[in-house]
Amino acid sequence: MESTLNNFTIQVGTVNGSGSQSANLILLRSIFNMGVPCNGKNLFPSNIAGLPTWFTIRVDERGYACRSRDVDICVAMNENTIDADVAELRPGSVLVYNEALAYKPRREDLVVYACPFTTLAGKVTTDPKLKKLVTNMVYVGVLQELLGLDPVAVEQAVQRQFARKAKAVALNLGALREGAAYAREKLRKKDPFRLETRNLTAGKILIEGNAAAAMGALFGGCTLCAWYPITPSSSLPEAFIEFARKHRHDKDGKAKYAVIQAEDEIASLGMVLGGGWAGARAMTSTSGPGISLMSEFAGLGYYTETPGVVFDIQRAGPSTGLPTRTAQGDILKVAYLSHGDTQHIVLLPASVEECFDFGMAAFDLADRFQTPVFVLSDLDLGLNVWMSDPFKYPEKPLDRGKVLSEEDLNRVGKFERYRDVDGDGVPYRTLPGNPHPLAGWFARGSGHNEAAQYTEKPGDYKRMLDRLAKKFETASQQVPAPILQNGGDTRVGLLAYGTSHWAVVESRDQLSASGIQTDYLRLRALPLNGAVERFLAEHERVYVVEQNQTGQMLSILRIHYPAHTSKLASVLHYDGMPIDAACITEQIVAAEKECAD
Amino acid sequence: MTLTLTETTKANVNRIGLAKNDYKGSRSTLCAGCGHDAITGHIISAFYELGIEPHRVAKFSGIGCSSKTPTYFLSRSHGFNSVHGRMPALATGALAVNHKLIGIGVSGDGDSASIGLNHMCQIFRRNVKMLYIVENNGVYGLTKGQFSATADVGSKQKGGSLNDYEPIDTCALAIELGCGYVARSFSGDGKQLVPLLKGALSHDGLSFIDIISPCVTFNNHEGSTKSYDFVKDNDIRLQELGFVSHYEPITVDYEEGTTKRVELPDGSYLILRKLDRDYDPFSKKLALSTLADARLSNQLLTGLLYLEKNRPSLDTRLNLPDRPLVELGEDDLRPPRAVLEQLMESYK
Ligand SMILES: Cc1ncc(C[n+]2csc(CCOP(=O)(O)OP(=O)(O)O)c2C)c(N)n1
Ligand code: SF4
Ligand SMILES: [Mg+2]
Numbered sequence: 001m002e003s004t005l006n007n008f009t010i011q012v013g014t015v016n017g018s019g020s021q022s023a024n025l026i027l028l029r030s031i032f033n034m035g036v037p038c039n040g041k042n043l044f045p046s047n048i049a050g051l052p053t054w055f056t057i058r059v060d061e062r063g064y065a066c067r068s069r070d071v072d073i074c075v076a077m078n079e080n081t082i083d084a085d086v087a088e089l090r091p092g093s094v095l096v097y098n099e100a101l102a103y104k105p106r107r108e109d110l111v112v113y114a115c116p117f118t119t120l121a122g123k124v125t126t127d128p129k130l131k132k133l134v135t136n137m138v139y140v141g142v143l144q145e146l147l148g149l150d151p152v153a154v155e156q157a158v159q160r161q162f163a164r165k166a167k168a169v170a171l172n173l174g175a176l177r178e179g180a181a182y183a184r185e186k187l188r189k190k191d192p193f194r195l196e197t198r199n200l201t202a203g204k205i206l207i208e209g210n211a212a213a214a215m216g217a218l219f220g221g222c223t224l225c226a227w228y229p230i231t232p233s234s235s236l237p238e239a240f241i242e243f244a245r246k247h248r249h250d251k252d253g254k255a256k257y258a259v260i261q262a263e264d265e266i267a268s269l270g271m272v273l274g275g276g277w278a279g280a281r282a283m284t285s286t287s288g289p290g291i292s293l294m295s296e297f298a299g300l301g302y303y304t305e306t307p308g309v310v311f312d313i314q315r316a317g318p319s320t321g322l323p324t325r326t327a328q329g330d331i332l333k334v335a336y337l338s339h340g341d342t343q344h345i346v347l348l349p350a351s352v353e354e355c356f357d358f359g360m361a362a363f364d365l366a367d368r369f370q371t372p373v374f375v376l377s378d379l380d381l382g383l384n385v386w387m388s389d390p391f392k393y394p395e396k397p398l399d400r401g402k403v404l405s406e407e408d409l410n411r412v413g414k415f416e417r418y419r420d421v422d423g424d425g426v427p428y429r430t431l432p433g434n435p436h437p438l439a440g441w442f443a444r445g446s447g448h449n450e451a452a453q454y455t456e457k458p459g460d461y462k463r464m465l466d467r468l469a470k471k472f473e474t475a476s477q478q479v480p481a482p483i484l485q486n487g488g489d490t491r492v493g494l495l496a497y498g499t500s501h502w503a504v505v506e507s508r509d510q511l512s513a514s515g516i517q518t519d520y521l522r523l524r525a526l527p528l529n530g531a532v533e534r535f536l537a538e539h540e541r542v543y544v545v546e547q548n549q550t551g552q553m554l555s556i557l558r559i560h561y562p563a564h565t566s567k568l569a570s571v572l573h574y575d576g577m578p579i580d581a582a583c584i585t586e587q588i589v590a591a592e593k594e595c596a597d
Numbered sequence: 598m599t600l601t602l603t604e605t606t607k608a609n610v611n612r613i614g615l616a617k618n619d620y621k622g623s624r625s626t627l628c629a630g631c632g633h634d635a636i637t638g639h640i641i642s643a644f645y646e647l648g649i650e651p652h653r654v655a656k657f658s659g660i661g662c663s664s665k666t667p668t669y670f671l672s673r674s675h676g677f678n679s680v681h682g683r684m685p686a687l688a689t690g691a692l693a694v695n696h697k698l699i700g701i702g703v704s705g706d707g708d709s710a711s712i713g714l715n716h717m718c719q720i721f722r723r724n725v726k727m728l729y730i731v732e733n734n735g736v737y738g739l740t741k742g743q744f745s746a747t748a749d750v751g752s753k754q755k756g757g758s759l760n761d762y763e764p765i766d767t768c769a770l771a772i773e774l775g776c777g778y779v780a781r782s783f784s785g786d787g788k789q790l791v792p793l794l795k796g797a798l799s800h801d802g803l804s805f806i807d808i809i810s811p812c813v814t815f816n817n818h819e820g821s822t823k824s825y826d827f828v829k830d831n832d833i834r835l836q837e838l839g840f841v842s843h844y845e846p847i848t849v850d851y852e853e854g855t856t857k858r859v860e861l862p863d864g865s866y867l868i869l870r871k872l873d874r875d876y877d878p879f880s881k882k883l884a885l886s887t888l889a890d891a892r893l894s895n896q897l898l899t900g901l902l903y904l905e906k907n908r909p910s911l912d913t914r915l916n917l918p919d920r921p922l923v924e925l926g927e928d929d930l931r932p933p934r935a936v937l938e939q940l941m942e943s944y945k
Contacts, residue, residue: 003834205944215940223922224694243940247932254918256929258693260911263719267686270679270716277677278655278698279923281930282690294682304677317834390941393934398927431923432675432691432698435652442656442668444678453623454668 004368006036006061006191008072010143013085014136015078017049022172024055024137026157027143028385031154032206035198037063039206040385041578044230046323052081061198065386066502067578073147075139077117079103086110094191096142098135111191114181115142119183124174133224134175141179146187146596147195151180153385158586205390209381212352214239215391216359217283218247221398222309224282226260226271228290230380231323233313236285265290269297269310273372276307277443279403279431281363285311288330289320291337298372299338302468304443305418305427307366307373307401310360314378316576325576328380328498332552334374335526341465345373345475346526350501356391358480362499367401369426369475378547380499402428409436417441417452418464425470472527482532490517492592493539495532497523497553499578500545506581507588514585516592523553528560536564541595543588549574612648612844620645623671632784632810633732637669639731639787640701643794644671647842655698655908659684659713662739663705663732666805682713685720685729689911691733691871695921696912699798700727707737710746710765712724718769721774721803726910728797729805731767734812735823746881749895753820768902769888771805772881773791777905778804779884781898783828784811792840792867796901797844801862802910809897828897835876835887835900839868859904869901878904 010027014020021042028040029397038059045051058068070090076082076097083103086095091109100118121135144154157172160564162168212235216498225244227237237259244257261266268284275282286294289311301308312334334346343367347358358375363376366373402422411417415438418427430439441452449460487508496504501522521535536542536557542564543552551570558565571587573579610616620641625634644654656676658664667676679687692700709717709731721730733941735748744752747767748760756942770781778800782790790808797804809828811817817824822831841847843864859867859878869878877883884903891898 008668164738175932203945205941207944219931219937221927223925223930224690226690247936250918250929252918253916255916256918256925258915258917258922260689260693260915262686265716265718266683266688267719270683270686271690271693273679274657274677274687274692275694276690277675277687278691278695282694297683300680317656390945391937394931398931430675432655433652433695433923434675435650437673439652440671440673440675442676442678444668445660445680446678454820561876 004072005194006059006198008059008193009068009070010057010059010073010075011071011085012055012075012139013078013081014053014055014533016045016051018136019133020055020077020136022161023140025385026137026154026161027140027161027561028057029157030140030144030149030154030205031057031059031195032387033156033202034150034195035201036061036195037200039065039387041067041380042384043577044324052078054482059195061200064502064506066506067580069582073458075143076101076103077136077139088104094193096146100563113146113187115139115141115179115182117179119180121175123178124171127414130171134172137172137175138179141176142187144176144182145180145183145194146189146191149195149198154189177451184293199411201387202388203390206385206387207352208235208383208385209349209352209355209377210236210313210383212355212391213359213377213382213428214243217309217363218243220281220360220363222270222281222283222363223257224275224280225269225284226259226262226275226282227284228262228265228268228286230287230290232315232383233285233287233290233311235383235413236311236313265293266297269294269301269308271308272308272310273297273301276366277432281309281367283309283311285313287313287315287469288317291330291334295338298344299340299342299384300445301372302338302342302344303445305370305429306443307370309362309366309373309375311375311377313382314376316574322380322576326499326547326578327574327576328376328378328500328547329552329574331376331548332555334376335556343472343527345369345371345479347373347375347480348497348524349375349377349381350498350524352381352386352388353391360394361480364399365475365479366567368399368478369471370401370429376498378499380440398562402426404428404430406434406436406439409434409438414438416450418448418467419450420467420470424474425467425472426474449530476529479527482524482533482535483522483528484535485520487512487517487519490519491540492516492518493535493542494518494520494545495523495535495542495553496520496545500547503579503584504545507584510581510585511588516588526556528556532557533561536561536567540567541569542567543569543571543591545571545579545584547579611645613650615645616649617641617645619673620651620671622667622669623869625666625669627665628814630813631662632812633663633666634669634685635784636730636732636790636808636810637666639790639794641670642787643791643798646791647795647798649699649798653697653699655700657684657688657691657702659704659708660739661705661708661737662812663703664708666703666732681941682708682711682714684708685713685716688727692727692885693911693915693922695923696726696917697704700725702727702729704729704731705738706731706733706735706745706747710767714746714765718770718774718896721771721776721805723911724775724777724802724908726912728794729803731807732810732824733767733807734810734816735821736812736816738812738815742812749822753818754823755815755818766888766892767807768805769885772884773901775908776805777802777908779808779903780806780901782806783809783832784898785825785828786832786899789838791836792838793901795840795842795865796861797866797902799861799863799865801906802908825832829895831895832870833896833898835874835898835902837870838901839870841866841868843881862906867901876900878902881905
């Protein structure tokens with residue numbers, strides 16, 4: 001059996017809107033404060049209040065950060081889900097439940113702790129509303145006692161959660177202590193799960209991907225944020241607003257940024273392109289349905305060569321689908337978003353740190369290549385709390401790309417907007433307001449020549465498309481490169497991107513333990529470059545791991561590397577939950593067995 | 598009394614030393630006689646006579662014959678011909694990051710009243726400082742003459758069928774939704790349109806002009822309510838208009854009681870001379886009821902419909918500094934290292 005010291009998963013089942021989130025975050029942060037690596041995932045419904053919601057905390061001192069399929073400790077606070085929650089537990093798991101619920105334990109193979117959460121909460125407050133809220137704190141107290149949480153670490157977490165507001169802190173600590181006292185006096189520890197202080201989180205941060213990306217936009221010099229609310233994206237622009245309010249006002253209190261809540265996602269991207277064309281760094285943030293609406297403008301941005309940044313926090317589903325569940329289902333759509341021969345630069349962050357780094361880099365790439373850049377995050381990364389090293393301040397200055405000022409024009413004496421002067425496919429541009437008589441040019445979605453004049457001539461049109469292709473070839477060398485991890489002398493390759501990474505990391509260890517050594521290439525951007533082709537060429541079988549039903553990245557690889565098509569096999573996960581390691585391991589073990597047979 | 602309208606200098610350069618040719622664009626590819634080309638000419642006159650430096654202008658359009666026209670004027674300015682119906686979004690983004698640009702958007706009735714209706718309404722609400730023109734011919738010219746949402750009930754299509762659906766009055770929407778400069782005019786009436794354009798360019802906020810602009814190819818027949826003949830027979834002008842720029846002396850004879858002088862934010866004046874009725878363009882209520890009455894009696898009212906000064910424009914509401922966002926350098930855009938360190942501390 002695996003060690004149960006600093007290695008288990010807690011799941012808390014509550015009712016959406018019952019205020020359980022602060023208790024969950026306190027629990028998470030208490031473990032973090034003890035120096036033990038952990039991260040938290042919120043599984044919530046598409047609903048404001050009333051429906052069931054779960055919070056899972058994976059504690060793992062080896063550092064595995066993906067979802068674990070199995071729950072070791074189930075805290076059941078929701079009458080409507082307790083039966084189902086309990087049914088899924090493996091023998092030997094722990095059930096902590098609220099005695100006030102109409103529930104009779106029926107399973108003999110669990111370690112069950114019944115606690116009068118509601119009664120205990122009643123000891124610290126009689127106000128019914130507050131009582132409901134602090135009931136959640138009682139279970140933190142019970143777990144403190146059962147798992148051996150350090151009370152100092154817990155108190156720090158409570159202080160922080162309530163921003164040191166003395167009254168709230170006292171009330172919540174009171175409820176927590178009631179829970180701890182009850183557990184100490186009335187419960188006898190019968191389970192093996194324990195926490196012990198470590199020094200593995202010193203200097204680390206806990207943050208959601210959306211806040212990290214918004215911070216990237218702040219340090220990336222974004223001045224225009226045009227957006228339309230949608231789950232799970234909204235917290236990104238909202239975080240940007242908060243950061244900008246604090247860090248982007250001038251001495252006179254004027255805002256050195258503009259935020260516009262647009263009428264829809266079409267307008268959001270339109271505003272972004274307007275801002276980019278005028279010379280600003282502009283961004284929007286959305287999810288699948290918004291991406292669909294942005295399609296036409298995305299093509300305009302590509303063809304007129306206008307910079308802009310689009311964050312797509314992917315969620316599950318065609319149509320509304322599962323708006324509060326995760327997926328990697330937009331990659332194929334986004335890679336070629338719009339009609340005609342369109343393609344885009346797409347960045348694929350796997351971590352909160354990459355949300356920050358790519359959040360910045362996206363603006364440099366958009367300016368450098370004068371094109372919309374898409375950053376594909378997902379709900380799991382965007383909304384969940386991840387442990388990370390602190391983000392590093394950028395060492396390089398902003399790259400504003402090939403923009404000609406009045407002085408530049410005086411110097412060079414000529415200007416054609418779409419001429420490939422440098423042979424890299426990237427032309428020069430001027431910004432509106434440039435007083436040089438040669439500066440003016442007209443951006444249009446219709447056919448144009450090097451001088452940005454209207455044309456329908458076959459040669460002109462084709463030449464422009466070919467130059468664009470060359471530009472993307474250049475871009476493929478400058479986008480974040482794929483990361484290769486060798487597993488020794490092996491013929492099996494794994495290829496993944498985005499949040500699937502964390503499950504791949506754990507799965508490779510599981511595979512290795514069962515005798516399957518793998519190499520791993522993590523894609524971090526489109527367009528793909530030679531490193532990907534080399535990886536395909538060097539391996540006999542390449543498993544492409546992704547969180548969608550149709551193997552979208554595999555399709556893109558097929559388009560680009562038809563010679564290697566027969567080597568590719570999909571490893572897929574698409575039920576709306578974040579991918580877990582076992583799901584990858586099982587599929588690959590089965591496939592490898594078939595190869596051996 | 599006659600008003601001396603607009604022509605301030607007879608020399609062939611304007612006050613900044615540019616000739617009218619410097620305000621022209623590439624040759625039009627529209628049908629000969631298209632109302633849109635006449636409007637292009639009036640836009641050129643207005644910018645030339647105002648002596649606006651072309652590089653300070655940003656042109657925007659959607660898709661349609663009308664939306665093609667920004668290439669036909671001010672070729673020294675930057676311009677962006679975007680996608681169908683979405684010109685307002687593009688202009689909003691560009692002018693938010695550079696509110697020093699003089700924005701002009703040209704759209705069509707299809708572009709603005711159908712596919713882009715929402716965007717048009719929203720730009721009224723946001724009061725982006727720019728001039729927004731709808732070249733209104735009652736049809737989709739570029740896709741060969743289908744009715745648009747501004748076609749009047751009973752207006753006849755070239756093939757003979759009649760429009761059954763209520764028209765959208767873009768001017769009424771503009772007034773309703775907070776636009777502070779709303780006018781309607783006719784492509785063939787430069788005497789009225791040029792002062793309206795100049796007034797619009799002096800306004801501090803969104804100015805909206807719906808210009809009836811006959812489509813000679815698809816909507817200029819008998820039975821159409823957007824034909825040259827129909828406009829000539831039914832055009833009722835609300836007032837006679839003149840414009841005096843802030844840099845020129847007022848030479849207009851001006852009779853107490855019949856002539857009003859309206860000062861605009863940049864110090865220019867619109868001169869409104871009373872015609873048959875005593876119309877007060879400062880009353881929202883009167884503007885809306887006048888439009889509603891005209892519609893019931895099948896009249897085409899042209900002139901300055903509504904004026905409201907001092908409505909905060911988008912850049913004011915966004916609390917932007919005087920220096921446009923596009924001019925900010927790295928020091929302004931990227932907070933210092935200490936800010937990141939402080940933020941990181943707060944997540945530890
Ligand atoms: C998304 C989209 N749908 C349809 C079209 C086809 N289309 C081009 S112009 C136009 C109508 C233009 O009408 P209007 O704005 O009144 O301009 P006009 O040609 O009458 O000046 C349409 C439907 C398009 N370009 N884009
Ligand atoms: S089709 Fe009509 S609107 Fe288009 S250019 Fe010809 S006359 Fe003008
Ligand atoms: Mg039209």
